Amino acid sequence: MPGGEGLTIPPDGLRLVVDPASGRVNATSVYVTADGAQYLIAPPGTARVDVGWTDTPPQ
Known part of the structure; x- marks a missing residue:
């Protein structure tokens, strides 16, 4: 898939x-x-997730 490895659910x-x-x-x-x-985003739309990275799991 464009942009990387894809998974269809x-x-x-x-x-x-x-x-x-x-x-x-x-x-x-x-x-x-x-x-x-x-x-949920209706096709053909998509979203990109931009967040900071952490090595600490959520509590």
């Missing part, structure tokens, strides 16, 4: 594309927050 065809070199999510049609909220 059935049955709705949701997409997740991750750049293997950086670990950055370059394209996704679904996003789940830490508290479990879900955001």
